[in-house]
Amino acid sequence: MKPHPLYINGQFVASESTEMINIVNPGTEEVISKVVDAKDEDVDQAIEAAFQAQKNWEKTPQVDRGLIVRRIAEAIHADKERLAQILSEEQGKPIHEASGELDGAIDFFFYMSEWNRKIGGEIVPSDDSNEQILIQRKPIGVVAGIIPWNYPVFIFARKVATALITGCSIVVKSSEETPNTAAALSEIIHQSDLPKGVYNLVTGKGDTVGNRLSTDARVAIISMTGSVPAGTKVMEAAAQNITKVNLELGGKAPMIVSKHADVDLAVEHIKASRIENAGQACISAERVYVQEDVAELFIDKMIRAMKDIKVGYSLEDDNVDMGPVSSAHHLDKIEKIVENAKKQGAEVKLGGERLDLGKGYYYKPTVLTNISDELEIMKKEIFGPVLPITTYKTFNEAIERANDSIYGLSSALYTNDYNEVMQASRDLQFGETYVNRMTDEATQGYHAGMRKSGIGGTDGKNGINDFLSTHVMYLKYNE
Known part of the structure; x- marks a missing residue:
């Protein structure tokens, strides 16, 4: 049984790692696939691919980004039945719930595609009549998207679609328990018009792959969904470079x-x-x-x-x-x-x-x-x-x-x-x-928590803003 390949810089590639993780069907206890616990070198390559792709992707007109996101939504919709089967097999949820999760993911990609002419800044009054103050919203940069095992398709959509429409490249780390759907979605994205390097996928454990993503200075924001202990580790690692974090953690x-x-x-x-x-x-x-x-x-x-x-x-x-x-x-x-x-x-x-x-x-x-x-x-x-x-x-x-x-x-x-x-x-x-x-x-709401449940979200207008940076221009002129 060959492990799923990584997806880096527009290509499916093998890892040098020999550390394998068995993926078990929770309904039958059978091993259904394998993934590698990627090495630091694999993660570095994925980050570098995203970092280089960011330079052109952020300059791509919003309308063009929106069309690509929409085509991805259409492709997922066309392959929904197969994807639901993969999801149910690896995660255990009934097939009707898996199909519903796919519906949510598809809707999210469609929703984000509709922001293709709506992301903008504002002009605020200056105290000087000969000055304009322009507040620009710009792509924040490379996103590290860390996906949980419980909703591996829907959360994938929330991180990837939001990153793409805002002009950010992304490196996704799928859960080591449910990586099969991310691999299948990567095949769909590979067939799209998305420029190489804008989307990348690595597999492995949080202590290795997740930590590497969280400590790299080329990563502009870490968007992670998972447990409070895992989120705490991400925050501690991100603090080394004062990297922005976007965390959706546990609840009660x-x-x-x-x-x-x-x-x-x-x-x-x-x-x-x-x-x-x-x-x-x-x-x-x-x-x-x-x-x-x-x-x-x-x-x-x-x-x-x-x-x-x-x-x-x-x-x-x-x-x-x-x-x-x-x-x-x-x-x-x-x-x-x-x-x-x-x-x-x-x-x-x-x-x-x-x-x-x-x-x-x-x-x-x-x-x-x-x-x-x-x-x-x-x-x-x-x-x-x-x-x-x-x-x-x-x-x-x-x-x-x-x-x-x-x-x-x-x-x-x-x-x-x-x-x-x-x-x-x-x-x-x-x-x-x-x-x-x-x-x-x-989808148009804002799924975000208080206290130890996290910081920020990825949906709706507020989620989009989390993936943008603010640049203020003070434009002085003479009459």
């Missing part, structure tokens, strides 16, 4: 269910949020606060809803609702945090253990009650299909407890009370809050 999203909520709607959305990608999403429902007047009703309905979830391997069964978690190591982590919760008094209403299907890394959809905020499961990211539910008396209490976290990425509120919505908009300390809807960000 609170779901607040008010006594004024449509309980059925809340159950439907929170269940869907928790089983999507087997709970392995940074905006997934990680903790639920239910007003005590409706708690019994909500918990009863949630248990019944979670009981109906069919778990399995969707490439063998089209009716599967939820697939495996990503790896044996991750399954162990989920099991450990639930076992600790049990020892600390949590009551298992449903699930609470592995699901033995003979092969694969499966965990039963789980509902826990009798939860206090001091428990580890209410503080640490579970990243699995486990729903800890607790109750509250007053709305002020719910807000205060929701905010009591090192994370600040996503939150949700279910209520039909106008005053609660307005109070939440003022007091919730999160990058985004969803009111009476699914936790699924819009």
Whole structure:
């Protein structure tokens, strides 16, 4: 089994590295491919290719960049079925979710292509009547895009499309767990009109490849999606050159269910949020606060809803609702945090253990009650299909407890009370809050967190601005 090649300066190239990483299908535990843990020399070549390509790419008219981004979107759309199969096989999510992730990625490329005549600066008034102050927005330079394993196609799109439309070249490091989709997307980009060196792909581990990208002075911004510990390492490495960082890290999203909520709607959305990608999403429902007047009703309905979830391997069964978690190591982590919760008094209403299907890394959809905020499961990211539910008396209490976290990425509120919505908009300390809807960000929004959940984002107008530098021109003239 040959490893996937790297993609550097418009060519698929082999690495000199002999260190191989096995890629395991989490639904079957079979090795499906191999990638190399690239050497520093490989990463250096990719950065140099991007650095040289940057000089001409940033001068390419926006309209031309937009056409290339659009053609990439069209090519991904044409190959969507094959790509969804690759994604489901390497990551474990059901084929319908893989197809949905491809839809999101395609939409993101199309959206960014539409900015092809919209990125601009501004003129601000001077204190001198014989002067103009021109604020220019320019491409920031080479982007290092570090992709996670949980949404390897969608996050790829968010980093690559944003880089390309803003006039930045990019070096992508795919996850060492899910590199197959990045390799397939590189084949599509190779067939596009993108000049060589503007897009590059390297594979390997964060401690080697990621660190090399983060410490190179030719890199202008490091855009990384991943865990808080990994983001901390990136920030520390980037500090050597004062390199800008763009980090989307972990979350511990609170779901607040008010006594004024449509309980059925809340159950439907929170269940869907928790089983999507087997709970392995940074905006997934990680903790639920239910007003005590409706708690019994909500918990009863949630248990019944979670009981109906069919778990399995969707490439063998089209009716599967939820697939495996990503790896044996991750399954162990989920099991450990639930076992600790049990020892600390949590009551298992449903699930609470592995699901033995003979092969694969499966965990039963789980509902826990009798939860206090001091428990580890209410503080640490579970990243699995486990729903800890607790109750509250007053709305002020719910807000205060929701905010009591090192994370600040996503939150949700279910209520039909106008005053609660307005109070939440003022007091919730999160990058985004969803009111009476699914936790699924819009392309034109801005997916960014507070506190340890990260810095900056890559979507919408604000994401574009993160990939631009500011140059102020003071234009003095004489009458």
